[in-house]
Amino acid sequence: MTIPSIDRAILAALQENSRISNRELAARVGLAESTTHERVRRLVETGVITRFTAEVDPAALGRPMQALIAVQLRPQSAEVVTRFLDAVVDDPCVLDATVLSGETDVQLRVAVASSEEIRTFAWRKVTSVPSVRSIQTHIVYEHRRGPTLSATAE
Amino acid sequence: MTIPSIDRAILAALQENSRISNRELAARVGLAESTTHERVRRLVETGVITRFTAEVDPAALGRPMQALIAVQLRPQSAEVVTRFLDAVVDDPCVLDATVLSGETDVQLRVAVASSEEIRTFAWRKVTSVPSVRSIQTHIVYEHRRGPTLSATAE
DNA sequence: TGTGAAACGGATCAGCA
């Protein structure tokens, strides 16, 4: 299932700005509006586009500080990992969670108002889960997005 | 600079789907279209909303594998970190880069077609930068988004 | 800040290549 070059142009434009009008999108990729509209619909339907979203600056919402929390779990089983994720991932300060190979089983990225809040979250929500063996917290100094996601050259 | 509750409703709706019409957004938050439109404009202008984007599944673009690469740099200075970021962050396989406190100075998240490509990227792009002392690569088994970003309760 | 209405521009659909 390879992505045609027109769809790649559509994806690039929508990643850059998902709120452009269908008309402008059609002009950019050089197709009629109706055709463009249909292609976008299919990209969503087939799961290539997972969602349209607004990115919000956590600092503007009163969470100027971010941290990574590396978590080691005791029995390193799929079940334990899933249970742990379910216990923490819905907390409002969690930005995302990554399940990993290696020493660290799960890495959480959190956005908080203060270092106090990191401590509260770490003790109250993370180490309180019985299967958590140990954690390490690292302050995030800076976070940069990579380039727009594009299809691999072939 | 605290966020009024109407704006919080707008942010929640736009994070969930940035392509809803202004009319629907207005209906959801219970304001006139013109007012809603103006509020969204201000949220963008003041930097609360950083961009509207389409999230794309890397696997659908031929990059089914993800990894985290932890990087340790030699002189741990702001300049060295910036130079390193500039050297790697625009590579198409980079999803994002995080600058950290602690042993690891920078953590890269990459999406690739195969483990071969991770190796190529690691040797060709990362360890080839002179200030890179060492790296560790970890496979990403799963990645979960946290809840919609909302303002801290006050 | 908020409203409602008019002018403008975009989305959508049927019919066709």
Next chain:
DNA sequence: TGCTGATCCGTTTCACA
């Protein structure tokens, strides 16, 4: 798959509260 064009609907702007 793709285009065209008519109709319908949403957005934007404005005078006003």
